[in-house]
Amino acid sequence: MLEGLALLGDGVAHFLTWQSLFNVLWATLLGIIIGLLPGLTATMGVALLVTLTYPMSPDQAILSLMCIYVGAIYGGSRTAILLAIPGTPASAATTLDGNPLAMSGKGGLAMGLATTSSALGTLVGIVCLALLAPLLTEAALNFGSYEFFWLALFGVVISGRLTAFDDPIKGYVAGLLGLLVAMIGMEGLHGFRRFTFGMPALGGGIDLIPAMVGAFGLAEILVVMKRKVSARIFDASDRVVPRFKDVWKYRRTTVRSGVIGTFVGIVPGVGEDIGAWGSYAAAKRKSAEADRFGKGSLEGLIAAETGNSAAIPGSMIPTLTLALPGSAAAAVLIAAMYIHGIRPGPMLLVENAPFLYQVVAMLALATLAILVLGLALTRVLLRVMTVPRERLMPVVYVLCVVGSFAIAQRMFDVYVMLAFGIIGFFLREMRYPMAPLVMGIILGTLLDVNLRRGLALSNGDLTPFFTRPVSAVICGLVVLSILFSIPVIQRFVTRLFIKDRGPQSGGG
Amino acid sequence: MSHESSDPSAPPGAGGPVPDQPADGNGDGDGAHMVRADLLTGVILLVIGVAVAWASWEMPRLEVRRIHPATVPGLVPGLLGIALAICGAILAARSVRVAADGAGWRRFGATFLTTSAARVAATMVLALGYALVLVGWLPFWAASAAFVFAFIVLFERVFASSPHPLWRTVLTAGVQAIIVGVTVSVVFQTGFLVRLP
Known part of the structure; x- marks a missing residue:
């Protein structure tokens, strides 16, 4: 514990240089701008910026990317409040109460509370990260191939189950497609080239970054350009900096939402958007003013914004300790860490213990930055929001092309970006979630290698996959989440438990 | 995007083949044209799944290098291909059971002309x-x-x-x-x- 505190102190001290503070400032501001522009998401921002951080030192690069991530998730709230459309999917729940507040002339208050809630949410998450990550690492050091196979499968399945809009099977399909993409190229056990169709460029597999720039960049541009009319901005001329009593009054909601958001963040591939919805639903259930929810409730706004921001440090917990991305943006961060020679996973705390605490410090600095920038730059940010999409989207697309090209300096990656962009757009239009696809791409190798290595170790025997305690537990979770997405079983279980209320309440 | 409120041919209530359709209607994406899109993608996924499984089965087993037979390169892609084919089949079968009239296809086609x-x-x-x-x-x-x-x-x-x-x-x-x-x-x-x- 004391050692942890000392390392944390070192982590903060490490970034108290002018260069770091400068990086925090521009990266967070850029993140906020990315977040508040509809069509630019945190995942895309991080993916595009990986290129720009290429020449930086590893710690500064990850610092900048982390600030973009935190900034973007927060920035989306501004658009949700003033424009009634979420700037990023993470702010969808914020729209419900944020926009009614803006309509009733309390846009400033809503923006202010969204800022403090985001900051407090991240803080709750940071505390959990600092406390839980070392514990999880200790457990994970005992994991073998069997456990990692199940973890990888669990990541894809749970992400598919929870991020699917209304139909779990579409989540699973997205996950399977991602896993199949990961199968392309040289496999890790025997060096055999799979599905390369004689193309040398496919030998190294599909890189995650260009794929993400396509699926979250080009696809999103297509979605944005599809809409016929732009939204109207609501005026917000009231006081922005919230009063302390407003923040204090909802302290219980803040802490509860922060904890829920963090734990949703820990679930692999399930990120900020679900964190916000989860906290929002819990707050509504517990609230004394539940009927105000959706009509401009401060509590609802606080719950949503705390929940989505807390999911960021939460998602970093499995990302750092298991190399299992806690969200789509965290998957891109893993790719960026590999580029910079940092290997996340159970060995991180052994090989590079200060880095874990540096991440904690990064998140703390980003939080400070959103607090300062968010409250100080209201007018400037309002102007950014009015940039018409016809003017913005072509520029973003040029950056998508450069960004995917620049990583390996080959046109092949641009084609990958195009393919993922166009296929991603159609999948999205048909309501397939994108997060499981990302999880599949990044976890495919882990799943493949560990399944076969496990089988080789047990001489082809499947039993260790089911009898080792941790394996059995994760296996049970995987089976349960798949079973529960089958409607017949879902109805049967619902009927079993809620007998007296009748079978009408199909859970979702 | 203005389709009629509900699909008359969809069986109401219990036994409805389209599960998890939230009653609050979270968007304009569902409807007859989506059912048709699902049928089409279901068939495509089924074909891809079968093709991948077949290609994995045909993949070299590297017997010459005397690798453990449980670690052949085609193992995982083969399993994934089968899983994808199953998902595609379910998706397609489910949409076939909904809306047997031609309105779905018409609306599906119409979405490309907006x-x-x-x-x-x-x-x-x-x-x-x-x-x-x-x-x-x-x-x-x-x-x-x-x-x-x-x-x-x-x-x-x-x-x-x-x-x-x-x-x-x-x-x-x-x-x-x-x-x-x-x-x-x-x-x-x-x-x-x-x-x-």
Whole structure:
């Protein structure tokens, strides 16, 4: 514990240089701008910026990317409040109460509370990260191939189950497609080239970054350009900096939402958007003013914004300790860490213990930055929001092309970006979630290698996959989440438990 | 996107083959045309799944290198292919059971003839034309400038409900196009030392 505190102190001290503070400032501001522009998401921002951080030192690069991530998730709230459309999917729940507040002339208050809630949410998450990550690492050091196979499968399945809009099977399909993409190229056990169709460029597999720039960049541009009319901005001329009593009054909601958001963040591939919805639903259930929810409730706004921001440090917990991305943006961060020679996973705390605490410090600095920038730059940010999409989207697309090209300096990656962009757009239009696809791409190798290595170790025997305690537990979770997405079983279980209320309440 | 409120041929209540349709209606994406889109993708996924499984089965088993037979390279892709085929089959079978009339196909076809579809198609053509043709044919800054210019003019003139005067759009779009083209090229080439295509 004391050692942890000392390392944390070192982590903060490490970034108290002018260069770091400068990086925090521009990266967070850029993140906020990315977040508040509809069509630019945190995942895309991080993916595009990986290129720009290429020449930086590893710690500064990850610092900048982390600030973009935190900034973007927060920035989306501004658009949700003033424009009634979420700037990023993470702010969808914020729209419900944020926009009614803006309509009733309390846009400033809503923006202010969204800022403090985001900051407090991240803080709750940071505390959990600092406390839980070392514990999880200790457990994970005992994991073998069997456990990692199940973890990888669990990541894809749970992400598919929870991020699917209304139909779990579409989540699973997205996950399977991602896993199949990961199968392309040289496999890790025997060096055999799979599905390369004689193309040398496919030998190294599909890189995650260009794929993400396509699926979250080009696809999103297509979605944005599809809409016929732009939204109207609501005026917000009231006081922005919230009063302390407003923040204090909802302290219980803040802490509860922060904890829920963090734990949703820990679930692999399930990120900020679900964190916000989860906290929002819990707050509504517990609230004394539940009927105000959706009509401009401060509590609802606080719950949503705390929940989505807390999911960021939460998602970093499995990302750092298991190399299992806690969200789509965290998957891109893993790719960026590999580029910079940092290997996340159970060995991180052994090989590079200060880095874990540096991440904690990064998140703390980003939080400070959103607090300062968010409250100080209201007018400037309002102007950014009015940039018409016809003017913005072509520029973003040029950056998508450069960004995917620049990583390996080959046109092949641009084609990958195009393919993922166009296929991603159609999948999205048909309501397939994108997060499981990302999880599949990044976890495919882990799943493949560990399944076969496990089988080789047990001489082809499947039993260790089911009898080792941790394996059995994760296996049970995987089976349960798949079973529960089958409607017949879902109805049967619902009927079993809620007998007296009748079978009408199909859970979702 | 204005489809009738409910599908008359969908069986109501219990036993409905479309599960998890939230009663609060979270969006305009569901409906007869989505059911048809699901049928189509279901069949495509089924075909892909079977093809992948077949290709994995045919994949070399590396017997010469005496690897453990449980670690053949085709194992995991084969399992994934089977799983994808199952998902595709379920998706397709479920949509076949819903809405047997022709309205679904008509509406599915109609979604490709809307203004929204035209906007998407225009964006796609511009995006592909830029990345596949212009880049590599023109210097990068010029290619980018041409793309940005074409994009802005197209969407501000052709697709806009109340367009600005032509000279204004052309002038401002031209200025923005050149600024973007030159800035991106200079920043990436001198700032990040990227050799542009």
